[in-house]
Structure formats: structure tokens, C-alpha cells
Amino acid sequence: MFDFTSVDLLDAFTRELRLCKLRDGEHVVVLSEPGSRGDYVAAAFGAAKSLGAHVISATVPGGSPAPMPSTHTGAGPGLVSVLNDRTAQDLLKSADLVVDLTREGFIHAPVQQEILAAGTRIIFVCDAPDVLIRNLPDAGDKVRVLDGVSLLRTGSVMRVTSAAGTDLTVQLTDSHPEFQCGFADDPGRWDHWPSTMVLCWPEISDGQIVLAEGDILLPFKEYVRTPVTLEVSGGHIDKVSGGAEAEILNTFFDDSQDQWARSLSHMGWGLMRTADWFATAMYGKDDLMGMDARAFAGNFLWSTGPHPHLQRESYAHLDIAMRGCTVGVDGVEVVTGGRLAQG
Numbered sequence: 001m002f003d004f005t006s007v008d009l010l011d012a013f014t015r016e017l018r019l020c021k022l023r024d025g026e027h028v029v030v031l032s033e034p035g036s037r038g039d040y041v042a043a044a045f046g047a048a049k050s051l052g053a054h055v056i057s058a059t060v061p062g063g064s065p066a067p068m069p070s071t072h073t074g075a076g077p078g079l080v081s082v083l084n085d086r087t088a089q090d091l092l093k094s095a096d097l098v099v100d101l102t103r104e105g106f107i108h109a110p111v112q113q114e115i116l117a118a119g120t121r122i123i124f125v126c127d128a129p130d131v132l133i134r135n136l137p138d139a140g141d142k143v144r145v146l147d148g149v150s151l152l153r154t155g156s157v158m159r160v161t162s163a164a165g166t167d168l169t170v171q172l173t174d175s176h177p178e179f180q181c182g183f184a185d186d187p188g189r190w191d192h193w194p195s196t197m198v199l200c201w202p203e204i205s206d207g208q209i210v211l212a213e214g215d216i217l218l219p220f221k222e223y224v225r226t227p228v229t230l231e232v233s234g235g236h237i238d239k240v241s242g243g244a245e246a247e248i249l250n251t252f253f254d255d256s257q258d259q260w261a262r263s264l265s266h267m268g269w270g271l272m273r274t275a276d277w278f279a280t281a282m283y284g285k286d287d288l289m290g291m292d293a294r295a296f297a298g299n300f301l302w303s304t305g306p307h308p309h310l311q312r313e314s315y316a317h318l319d320i321a322m323r324g325c326t327v328g329v330d331g332v333e334v335v336t337g338g339r340l341a342q343g
Helices: 007-019 038-050 086-094 110-117 129-134 140-154 244-256 291-295
Strands: 027-032 054-059 097-100 121-125 157-162 167-171 178-180 190-193 197-200 205-211 216-218 228-233 236-242 264-270 300-304 319-322 325-329 332-336
Touching: 007 038, 007 121, 007 129, 027 038, 027 086, 038 054, 038 097, 054 086, 086 110, 110 121, 140 178, 140 197, 140 264, 140 332, 205 319, 216 244, 216 291, 228 244, 236 244, 291 319
Parallel strands: 027 054, 027 097, 097 121, 121 190
Antiparallel strands: 157 167, 157 325, 167 205, 178 197, 197 264, 205 228, 216 319, 228 236, 264 300, 300 319, 325 332
């Protein structure tokens, strides 16, 4: 019996690697762990080979040092087998492109920055097959996110408001604007397929955030059912009040025993027009990381925990995706009532 499960993915992975500017003769490492999807490994391997690259499939032992569940959360530090193995790190540094098919990635691990500093491009792939295909990026996505980065870089204040009661003022000085566009085409670039978003890492923000019914708590992958109010001062959450979800958040913060759990991390807005807000409800929690929610066009995404520019290493990383907000930078609205101001 032949296994054809990777066949339907081969075209999508080939198109993705072309966006990553994979060229004939480059070296690709397809990185996986025992729990990775075999069809993704086969599709990535076949796509890289068809584009003329030298390709190696490297499978390392699973296991994360995070003191909490970290699979498909976007919060963990990656695999111990890579974090503690110089040979594995050297292999990744020697590649032109790494296709990271591990179940958590190395998003918040300092070792990833070392690999990128060597000039390696990394594309992280983690969601369900039809999520990848539906949200396959195009070259124009990079242009759109760079416009947002430019606005943040020259701006001084971002303000976020909503009919539900959110009114948050964010200081943009030294906020280190970044982006995700769904493909890694520049040397030393990490990106995530699928994703199209603009984000920054501010230090100071003040006001209140009000989560409305239907907003999404990640990595819990749950929808808010009763409003939650978070009072923010100096980039720190001073108080969380409301119904059941407020109790969940307070318990999570307390249980983490993490000094940065209530500190705000990155924040920004999504531009992925193909994203489906209800994808979170349509899949099992182990099937996806939740990039439909994180990158949904017109959302406001904010997070807690780690902050690399302030040397805050934390596993207490929540991503909270909100709809219906208005986001403005120095009075210029980029999102109005939950819809992108342009397009």
C-alpha cells in the first residue's frame, strides 16, 4: 500500500519555497521531530529537490524544556535535542534554508538568533494542511507589511480603542517594529507560513484592554464568552476582572510563577485576508497553532511574557486576538472597527 498523503501538498510547498527564493544549488535542511507530520516532511523534501536544491531531512528527538505544555502554542523554546546539541545547530547554520516542521519551533529561543546570524533563512510550518493552502502567501504581502513597519518605525504613539471599552496608549519609541509575511526570502530571515502581520515590542503602554465575546485566547485556543477587563500601567497588567475567562487568565498568571507573566510583550495587527476567524473552532487543538486568529486581517493581536529587547525570557506567553478594534498610529488609522483601513 502506497502512502500518497503528501501529493496534494507538493504544489503548495513548491510555491512556498519559490517565495522563499530557493535557488538551484542551495542547501536545504528539512527539520523534524518524531511527532512531526510525515506528509509535510515528504512534501518539503520533494519541493526542495524539484527546485534543484541539495536537501537533507534531519529528524531530532522530541522534547521541550518548557515547564508547561508547549506543543503548537508558539510559547516554547524549541527542542532540547537542538538547544543542547552544537552539531545540530551547526547543521542548521550551514544551510541556506531550514524548513522547520517541528511542532513548536524555536521562535523564542536565543539559539534561533544564532542560526539566523549565520545567514540561514528559516520558514516555520505548523498548521493544518488546508490552513496552509488557503493562506498561501503571495509576494505582495511583504509590501503591505513593510508599509506597516515603516509607519510604526516613524510613529511615536499607537492607540487602540473599541466599542467594548478598550482604550490603550502604546509608546512606540524603541519598540523594534517587525513583520511576518509568510515566507523567508532574505538571508538571516525567519518567517512563519501562514502569517501576514505587523508587530512591535513596546516597553510602555497604559490604559485598559476589554476582551469582548468572540475574541480568542491563545494558546488555549478558546473563545471569550464573557467580557474581560485588563487594567494596564507601564506595560504591566495590574488587574484582570470579569467572568470565567478572567479567572482563567488570573490562574494562568499565578500558576506560571513567572515574574514576566503579567507584562505585555509584542502587539500589532493582522493583514491576512484569507484567514478564517472560526478556524479555531473547526479543528482539534492539536491540529493547528492558530495562525488564522493571530494574523486575521484587521485584528488587534497582543501578548504577554517574553520580550527579547528587554531581556525578558519567559514561557508565560499568551497571544490574544481581538476583533472590532480601531488601531491608529499618530492619528492615522490602520484598522477601523476591526477592518483594515486600506483594502
